[in-house]
Amino acid sequence: MSKLDSKIPEGAIDQKWTKYRSTVPLVNPANKRSLEVLVVGSGLAGASAAATLAEMGYKVKVFCFQDSPRRAHSIAAQGGVNAAKNYQNDGDSTYRLFYDTIKGGDYRAREANVHRLAEVSSNIIDQCVAQGVPLAREYGGLLSNRSFGGTQVQRTFYAAGQTGQQLLLGAYSALQRQVGSGNVTLCSRHEMLDVVTIDGVTRGIIARNLVTGEMEKHFGHAVLLCTGGYGNVFYLSTNAMGSNVTAAWKAHKKGAFFGNPCYTQIHPTCIPVSGDHQSKLTLMSESLRNDGRIWVPKKKDDNRKPTDIPEEERDYYLERRYPAFGNLVPRDVASRAAKERCDAGYGVGNSKMAVYLDFAFNTARYGRTEATKRNIQNPSHEEIMRLGKEVVKEKYGNLFDMYQQITGENPYEVPMRIYPAVHYTMGGLWVDYNLMTTVKGLYALGEANFSDHGANRLGASALMQGLADGYFVIPYTIGVYLSTEVTRMSAEKDKADSIDKLKTKHPAFDAALKEQTDLINKFLNIKGTKSVESFHKRLGLIMWNKCGMARNKQGLTEAIAEIQALRKEFWSDVRVLGSADEFNPDLEKAGRVADFIELGELMCKDALHREESCGGHFREEHQTEEGEAKRDDVNFAYVAAWEYKGVSDWELNKEELKYENIKIAQRSYK
Amino acid sequence: MGSGHGTELNLTLKVWRQKNTKATGSFETHQLSGISTDMSFLEMFDVLNEKLISEGKEAIAFDHDCREGICGMCSMYINGRPHGPKQGVTTCQLHMRSFKNGDTIVVEPWRSAAFPVIKDLAVDRSAFDRIIASGGYISVNTGNAQDANNILIPKTDADEAFGAAACIGCGACVAACKNSSAMLFVSAKVSQLALLPQGQVERKERVKKMVAAMDEEGFGNCTNTGACEAECPKGISLENIARMNRELMGATFK
Numbered sequence A: 001m002s003k004l005d006s007k008i009p010e011g012a013i014d015q016k017w018t019k020y021r022s023t024v025p026l027v028n029p030a031n032k033r034s035l036e037v038l039v040v041g042s043g044l045a046g047a048s049a050a051a052t053l054a055e056m057g058y059k060v061k062v063f064c065f066q067d068s069p070r071r072a073h074s075i076a077a078q079g080g081v082n083a084a085k086n087y088q089n090d091g092d093s094t095y096r097l098f099y100d101t102i103k104g105g106d107y108r109a110r111e112a113n114v115h116r117l118a119e120v121s122s123n124i125i126d127q128c129v130a131q132g133v134p135l136a137r138e139y140g141g142l143l144s145n146r147s148f149g150g151t152q153v154q155r156t157f158y159a160a161g162q163t164g165q166q167l168l169l170g171a172y173s174a175l176q177r178q179v180g181s182g183n184v185t186l187c188s189r190h191e192m193l194d195v196v197t198i199d200g201v202t203r204g205i206i207a208r209n210l211v212t213g214e215m216e217k218h219f220g221h222a223v224l225l226c227t228g229g230y231g232n233v234f235y236l237s238t239n240a241m242g243s244n245v246t247a248a249w250k251a252h253k254k255g256a257f258f259g260n261p262c263y264t265q266i267h268p269t270c271i272p273v274s275g276d277h278q279s280k281l282t283l284m285s286e287s288l289r290n291d292g293r294i295w296v297p298k299k300k301d302d303n304r305k306p307t308d309i310p311e312e313e314r315d316y317y318l319e320r321r322y323p324a325f326g327n328l329v330p331r332d333v334a335s336r337a338a339k340e341r342c343d344a345g346y347g348v349g350n351s352k353m354a355v356y357l358d359f360a361f362n363t364a365r366y367g368r369t370e371a372t373k374r375n376i377q378n379p380s381h382e383e384i385m386r387l388g389k390e391v392v393k394e395k396y397g398n399l400f401d402m403y404q405q406i407t408g409e410n411p412y413e414v415p416m417r418i419y420p421a422v423h424y425t426m427g428g429l430w431v432d433y434n435l436m437t438t439v440k441g442l443y444a445l446g447e448a449n450f451s452d453h454g455a456n457r458l459g460a461s462a463l464m465q466g467l468a469d470g471y472f473v474i475p476y477t478i479g480v481y482l483s484t485e486v487t488r489m490s491a492e493k494d495k496a497d498s499i500d501k502l503k504t505k506h507p508a509f510d511a512a513l514k515e516q517t518d519l520i521n522k523f524l525n526i527k528g529t530k531s532v533e534s535f536h537k538r539l540g541l542i543m544w545n546k547c548g549m550a551r552n553k554q555g556l557t558e559a560i561a562e563i564q565a566l567r568k569e570f571w572s573d574v575r576v577l578g579s580a581d582e583f584n585p586d587l588e589k590a591g592r593v594a595d596f597i598e599l600g601e602l603m604c605k606d607a608l609h610r611e612e613s614c615g616g617h618f619r620e621e622h623q624t625e626e627g628e629a630k631r632d633d634v635n636f637a638y639v640a641a642w643e644y645k646g647v648s649d650w651e652l653n654k655e656e657l658k659y660e661n662i663k664i665a666q667r668s669y670k
Numbered sequence B: 001m002g003s004g005h006g007t008e009l010n011l012t013l014k015v016w017r018q019k020n021t022k023a024t025g026s027f028e029t030h031q032l033s034g035i036s037t038d039m040s041f042l043e044m045f046d047v048l049n050e051k052l053i054s055e056g057k058e059a060i061a062f063d064h065d066c067r068e069g070i071c072g073m074c075s076m077y078i079n080g081r082p083h084g085p086k087q088g089v090t091t092c093q094l095h096m097r098s099f100k101n102g103d104t105i106v107v108e109p110w111r112s113a114a115f116p117v118i119k120d121l122a123v124d125r126s127a128f129d130r131i132i133a134s135g136g137y138i139s140v141n142t143g144n145a146q147d148a149n150n151i152l153i154p155k156t157d158a159d160e161a162f163g164a165a166a167c168i169g170c171g172a173c174v175a176a177c178k179n180s181s182a183m184l185f186v187s188a189k190v191s192q193l194a195l196l197p198q199g200q201v202e203r204k205e206r207v208k209k210m211v212a213a214m215d216e217e218g219f220g221n222c223t224n225t226g227a228c229e230a231e232c233p234k235g236i237s238l239e240n241i242a243r244m245n246r247e248l249m250g251a252t253f254k
């Protein structure tokens, strides 16, 4: 029998959640006060979960490694958040959002979860607006929407190019309200280093106070990992510098299966690498594809300035290849198409590894509309462009400023140069319908879990998922487990050495604490010759070249061997300076890189075993004649959930995916 | 420029080093050569730190995360100005093309009694979190919300609230102010919520509580020098302070 039970409720797809929600066991208010929940992470998933659970009466502790929960990486999300509100009256519905997400994910996501996500999406917008999140409005005072890739309706809500910031500040304010009223204890500048389990059940965590270096034990009846994605395994990505896999990876080593680790999203529109010094890559939001047209010159090695290349000598390759969706094809498709053009020698810029994202056409279009609105007769071209720029500035001003700041070029005048970059990880800890991992009492929410995006996430769906998980899913589903804890607690009430009396005095906590302290000392005692950073860079290069946008058997096999060698070298030659009992960013990073190296190997292994192409996972051996991803639904319509068995040793478990409501089909955006 | 044809700079860096909160700190001087003008200021620090590590010396501790100007974590006081010489950018978005070959650059942490130094260039800004916890929210539990379009908000109000909400909580305003006042930060949140219909119910209580919390944290008084607005990377306007003062008057004297 499979070790995986997804616990999907019975019934029709549009009834499952409603029915389940009203039948899950409840925990009465008095008992809630004696139940402690540890929330690791304060991004959209963590902050929304922590605030809501505290409002319900649970005792909550929140951990984040930044100096404030408001700085979680969700803050950087730019473009928007989806919801099936149908405010634009363009035919949107829960079903359509459900359908788009399953199709966008290339038929590798779980139907029941995705439908639930679509169902609660509307509530998210209501909740955020009630909190005072200033989402964009029309002149009539109603909410405004924009389009994102992979859909033909306008369902994306936004706040200029700072949607993540505004949503997170909303969740953060709800969280701080609970901190202020004493229901949440905040542990900023803390890093979770391990999960503590007793008899296979989660009982707490080990965390390091990053300021003092003190190792701490924290007890909890449930632990929620809301620790984000692992894109930084590639070294260069659009993720924040601190984003890491440590919490999820340590949980994995304690028994939590890792789902689809190889599903990585490479975002098509990022600012290209400018040199060896590059420390991270910057996204230019997908929303720009509403108004920016992507092209390369029709001639190879065309060194003319983009503005000197006449219209007929430009290849708007997305519009050419995908007339139905044009520049708004999903990310995986747009990224591969850019790579294809650059590999074929049509790339632009010094490195030739870039394509143009050009706003001139739509700036002019906006300018003409403005001129008409303002009753300007026969406006000159300059006049039109000036008016158009005002409109573009209002929509994307902060992104244009950011581009100019980084590249020194003015995107109002010349097209942006962009190239794909690692952005998001669809893979993550395997969870059931309740968001529980394979370890009892341990949950994963937001980008840290694997569940809703299949092999490719559609734009503006991650914010939606993080908030859905935190505000509207976990508050119900956690009761399923915690109600059993209540029963256990009352049964063990008179036991002198019960879990609840011992809490962190249980020897399992001391053992875990010692293990993590030893690990830290090990880093410091290697006293090798190479910096942590240099190992991270080398790992990133292996991953990008051999487990990046295009993968093949030979490359992946080589990558596995190279990563194993890198791991050995790391553990014998890394140099970590300073001490354990102080603020030591280099030591923090050593732990994260050590975990990334192990994860990298598993990602390659997963990519190697998946002998098909789907979504962001493109195996060169499996493509159609036109170079599109070719799935193998007969053999690979499953979630690969890897079980950790020891160093370089994993066992594959499969969760079969059943499509009962959507007909599985070849994805087409033509 | 850009697109990888940056020129290279030789620089002298004077950086504040301080072992921990209690230790007394001092400046340390470093020479750097071959710094590309395409690098960000923090990438220049990465180069310096790699160099230090290779020499067996401890890296300089500094705060940073997103490196996109949005998380508010980076916080360097560069040549006497929070976030350096360029207006409207955070330290992480400052690029080396803003400097000249041969420049001496002095880098210090934010200096304010309410922001104790943790180590080198990293400071403790948790006072900001406590101010928000005192009242910087709208009290609405999850699940209590009405349909979002039932609340009509004029675009101009929404835009103005958004302008105030753009604050990234970096603390440059405090670092810029000779009194270490946190008025710009606090007023941005007070304004955002006062401008929105959802924020009306708690309007009076909110401003009183937040100002009281601010005073308790040991931030100084505002004497209207305007240094905060000039150095704020997100263009948060002094008008917010004026609005907060009106709000406070309105809340205190009815």
Ligand SMILES: Cc1cc2nc3c(=O)[nH]c(=O)nc-3n(C[C@H](O)[C@H](O)[C@H](O)COP(=O)(O)OP(=O)(O)OC[C@H]3O[C@@H](n4cnc5c(N)ncnc54)[C@H](O)[C@@H]3O)c2cc1C
Pocket (backbone or CB within 6 Å): A040, A041, A042, A043, A044, A045, A046, A063, A064, A065, A066, A069, A071, A072, A073, A074, A075, A076, A077, A078, A079, A080, A081, A082, A163, A164, A190, A191, A192, A193, A226, A227, A228, A229, A238, A239, A240, A243, A244, A246, A247, A283, A423, A424, A445, A446, A447, A448, A459, A460, A461, A462, A463, A464, A466
């Ligand atoms: C530049 C950019 C733009 C994006 N734009 C969009 C967009 O427009 N729309 C959209 O839908 N999605 C977007 N995304 C994706 C989306 O932002 C993320 O997927 C989402 O915000 C993740 O939220 P999260 O709550 O799961 O994790 P995060 O926000 O990453 O939070 C992780 C939290 O975990 C904490 N943490 C991690 N490890 C530990 C540890 N060991 N100990 C203690 N704490 C720990 C961190 O401190 C942090 O608080 C974007 C992503 C990027 C990179």
Ligand code: SF4
Pocket (backbone or CB within 6 Å): B166, B167, B168, B169, B170, B171, B172, B173, B174, B184, B185, B188, B231, B232, B233, B234, B235, B236
């Ligand atoms: S008001 Fe400006 S300077 Fe002050 S914390 Fe906010 S963004 Fe930073």
Ligand code: FES
Pocket (backbone or CB within 6 Å): B063, B064, B065, B066, B067, B068, B069, B070, B071, B072, B073, B074, B090, B091, B092, B093
């Ligand atoms: S590092 Fe995030 S704002 Fe500078």
